[in-house]
Amino acid sequence: MSSIKDVARRAGVAISTVSKALNGYPNVSEETRERVNEAVKELNFTPNPIASALSSKKAGRVALLIKLNTKTQAVDEINMQYLSGAINRAVEKKLDVITIFFSMIRDWNAEEIEDYFRSQSIEGIIIYGMGMEDMVLHQLIEEKRFKIVVVDVPIVNETTSSIQVDHEQAQYDVARKTVLENGGRSILYISGKLDGYVTQERLAGMQRLAREEKLSLLIKKGDFSEKKARELTFRYARDVDVIVCASDLMAIGAMRALQEMDIFRPVCGFDGITLMGYAGMQMNTVKQDFYRISSKAMDEMGRLLEGGAGRRMVLDHQIIRMQYQDVIS
Numbered sequence: 519m520s521s522i523k524d525v526a527r528r529a530g531v532a533i534s535t536v537s538k539a540l541n542g543y544p545n546v547s548e549e550t551r552e553r554v555n556e557a558v559k560e561l562n563f564t565p566n567p568i569a570s571a572l573s574s575k576k577a578g579r580v581a582l583l584i585k586l587n588t589k590t591q592a593v594d595e596i597n598m599q600y601l602s603g604a605i606n607r608a609v610e611k612k613l614d615v616i617t618i619f620f621s622m623i624r625d626w627n628a629e630e631i632e633d634y635f636r637s638q639s640i641e642g643i644i645i646y647g648m649g650m651e652d653m654v655l656h657q658l659i660e661e662k663r664f665k666i667v668v669v670d671v672p673i674v675n676e677t678t679s680s681i682q683v684d685h686e687q688a689q690y691d692v693a694r695k696t697v698l699e700n701g702g703r704s705i706l707y708i709s710g711k712l713d714g715y716v717t718q719e720r721l722a723g724m725q726r727l728a729r730e731e732k733l734s735l736l737i738k739k740g741d742f743s744e745k746k747a748r749e750l751t752f753r754y755a756r757d758v759d760v761i762v763c764a765s766d767l768m769a770i771g772a773m774r775a776l777q778e779m780d781i782f783r784p785v786c787g788f789d790g791i792t793l794m795g796y797a798g799m800q801m802n803t804v805k806q807d808f809y810r811i812s813s814k815a816m817d818e819m820g821r822l823l824e825g826g827a828g829r830r831m832v833l834d835h836q837i838i839r840m841q842y843q844d845v846i847s
Contacts, residue, residue, distance in 0.1 A: 520563045522536050522537065522563070522634070523630065524561055525557045525563050528557035529550075529557040531550060532629075533637060534633040534636050534637040536637075537637035537638075538637070539551045539555070579615065579639050580614070580615045580640070580641070580643070580816070580823075581615070581635060581640045581643045582605075582615055582617045582644050583618050583644065584600065584617065584646045585646065585647030585648070586620070595793070596791065599808035600808055603809035603812030603816070604816045607817060611816065611820050613819070613823075620647070628658055631654065640664070641665060643664050643665070644666075644669065644815050644816065646670075647669075649711065649713040650714070659673060659675065662676060662677040664677070666679075668680050668681075669811060670716050671715050672715060674828045674829060674830050677822065679829050680828075680829075680830045681811060681815050681818060681831040681833065682831075682833070683806055683811075683833050684832050685719035685723070686723040687835075689723030689724055690723035690726055691723075692762075692788065692802050692804045692837050693760075694727050695837055696802045697731065697733065697760055697784075700759070700760060702758075702760035702784065704758045705733055705734065705735050705736065705759070706736050706738065706751070706761045706762070707738070707764075708746075708764060708772065709721055709738070709739055709764050711742060712739060720764050721737070724762065736754060736757075738750045738754065740763065740765075742764070743768065743771070744768060745771060747769070747772045748772065748774060751772040751775035752779065755775065755776060755781065756779075759783065759784075760783060761785045762785075762786055763785065763787050763788065764788050765789055766789045766791045766803055766840075768787070769785050773785050773801065787804075788804045790836075800839050802839055802840075803838060803839075804837060805835065805836040806835055811833060814833065
């Protein structure tokens with residue numbers, strides 16, 4: 519199925535120009551409008567009337583740009599909490615929002631993304647799940663053409679704010695608690711994605727703990743995948759005392775593998791998702807309030823749109839022991 523990007527390429531114009539031509543904007547020449555209409559016919563492109571109506575409804579809209587977790591078939595609880603927190607707060611603040619997924623713009627350059635966002639009357643972007651290798655998003659931040667709030671990314675400039683918990687300290691805290699409770703001296707640390715900002719911060723927390731407590735630390739990349747954590751546990755668990763995972767989903771994978779191996783190793787996770795309560799055994803984890811983080815991100819977006827300067831915000835975290843009784847209603 520053809521997209522507005524395909525129409526723009528065929529007509530030789532910007533995406534925003536396609537949107538203006540299709541929505542009857544007066545500042546589009548008749549020649550350009552004809553080229554766009556011809557491209558629409560050739561590609562059998564069907565504009566989204568709902569999106570078109572929304573785009574003309576209100577200026578100053580906020581885009582929620584989300585990267586879904588494709589490494590699991592489990593419901594993406596974290597992003598659902600992010601969406602809920604942002605949307606509910608936006609309603610309270612009377613801000614208009616639109617949700618956009620990374621997969622929709624993955625192959626676009628910065629100019630194409632900017633044209634599309636402008637065509638949708640977007641002035642602010644809240645970015646969830648941005649990695650170090652997402653260079654187009656870095657370019658958007660550097661060019662300062664939108665008000666931006668990044669979640670879990672330590673980047674700040676005049677138009678960009680950052681909001682997150684202290685991932686280094688949180689990883690240190692949950693791992694230290696688990697190690698001291700069980701007396702282990704060797705740790706298998708299953709980290710997240712190498713290009714993730716939170717991965718680097720959490721890894722720094724683990725390395726600090728290993729130095730201070732003189733622990734043996736074996737680091738393996740788990741990519742936030744339950745399956746990969748399970749495989750790594752099968753391979754390395756017998757040679758270590760404790761398993762520390764950089765996400766709850768990986769902790770569940772590790773715990774399931776230990777059960778199949780019929781051996782015990784203390785396991786801890788990170789995030790505090792509901793699924794942890796169904797893992798079969800109690801585990802220490804870092805409890806992040808994703809709803810609150812996203813709500814605060816929307817508050818910060820409102821401040822930026824009113825002319826405020828970018829800043830770094832660090833919210834609190836909790837170390838909890840998740841169990842079944844915590845998640846049933």
